[in-house]
Amino acid sequence: MGAQFERFLEKYISAWYIPEIKVVDIIEIIIISVLVYEIMVWIKNTKAWMLLKGMLVLCAFILVAAIFEMNTILFLASHAIDVLAMAAVVVFQPELRRALEKLGEKNILSSVVPLDKKKESVRFSTETIDGIVRACFEMGKVKTGALIVVERAIKLTEYESTGIRLDCLVSSQVLINIFEHNTPLHDGAIIIRGDRIVSATCYLPLSDNMKLSKDLGTRHRAAVGMSEVSDALIIAVSEETGAVSIAMGGRLERNVRPERLTERLLDVQDRTVERKRLIPWKGRRKDERKTDK
Incomplete structure (x- = not known):
C-alpha cells in the first residue's frame, strides 16, 4: 500500500510547478473565483446540491481507485463521464434555465451604456x-x-x-x-x-x-x-x-x-437607482435607499 501511494505521488505530484504569476493571471483567478462562487450559491439553492454531493462522493471513489490502480473502475469511469454529464443537463434543465434567466437579469451592458433613454425612470406611481x-x-x-x-x-x-x-x-x-x-x-x-x-x-x-x-x-x-x-x-x-x-x-x-x-x-x-448600483465608480446617489442583502 505504501509503495502504491509513493508511485502515485511521484507520477502526479512531482510534476507540479509554480508558474510565473502576472497581473493578468491574478485578474483571471479573481474572475474564476467569482464565477465558481456564484455557481456554488446557485447549486446550494437548488436540487443540484444533492447532485453535487453525489459527484463529490464519486470523485473520492475514483481518486481511491486511481491511487490503488484499479484500472477497470478507471476505464468505466472515463467512459461514463460524458453520459452522466448529458443526464445531468436533462434532469436539471429547469434549474439551468433559471440560472440563465438570472444571468440575463443582470443587464450589465445596458446599465453601463444606457440605451433606453426614452423609457420612464419609474415602473409605477x-x-x-x-x-x-x-x-x-x-x-x-x-x-x-x-x-x-x-x-x-x-x-x-x-x-x-x-x-x-x-x-x-x-x-x-x-x-x-x-x-x-x-x-x-x-x-x-x-x-x-x-x-x-x-x-x-x-x-x-x-x-x-x-x-x-x-x-x-x-x-x-x-x-x-x-x-x-x-x-x-x-x-x-x-x-x-x-x-x-x-x-x-x-x-x-x-x-x-x-x-x-x-x-x-x-x-x-426607481429604475434609475438600480442602474446606478451597477456603476460603482459613479458613487451612490444621496437619495438612494439601501436595500437588504
Whole structure:
C-alpha cells in the first residue's frame, strides 16, 4: 500500500510547478473565483446540491481507485463521464434555465451604456404603491389570503398566460375585490406591470428550498418560488394569520409592517437607482435607499 501511494505521488505530484504569476493571471483567478462562487450559491439553492454531493462522493471513489490502480473502475469511469454529464443537463434543465434567466437579469451592458433613454425612470406611481399597501393590510385584518406579483425587469409573460388576462389600474378597492372569498378571481396570484393589473388567477412555481419553515403554506412557497426564477417582488397575505410577507431574490421576509412594505416597493420603483448600483465608480446617489442583502 505504501509503495502504491509513493508511485502515485511521484507520477502526479512531482510534476507540479509554480508558474510565473502576472497581473493578468491574478485578474483571471479573481474572475474564476467569482464565477465558481456564484455557481456554488446557485447549486446550494437548488436540487443540484444533492447532485453535487453525489459527484463529490464519486470523485473520492475514483481518486481511491486511481491511487490503488484499479484500472477497470478507471476505464468505466472515463467512459461514463460524458453520459452522466448529458443526464445531468436533462434532469436539471429547469434549474439551468433559471440560472440563465438570472444571468440575463443582470443587464450589465445596458446599465453601463444606457440605451433606453426614452423609457420612464419609474415602473409605477406612488398611487400604485399606496393602493397595494392599503389593500394588503386591509385584507390582512380580515384574514383574506392574497398573492401579488410586482413585475420588474424580467417579463413574466409565461406566468401571465396561465391566468385570466386583465387590464385595469391598480387600486386598493380592485385588489380587495379580486381576492375576496368565493369570487371567480380570488384563487391564484395577480401580476402587476407598471400601474396596471395584467393577469389574475396565475399559477406560480413552488420553491424547492428545504430550509423554508414547515408552517408555510402553498401561497408562501409560491411567493418564494417566483422570487427564485425572476427579479419580481412578491407580496403574500396569509389567510390563517393575516400577516403580510415579502419575497424577493429567493428570500422571504415575514410579518412586515406597512412602513416596511412601502419601503421595499419604493426600492424597486426607481429604475434609475438600480442602474446606478451597477456603476460603482459613479458613487451612490444621496437619495438612494439601501436595500437588504
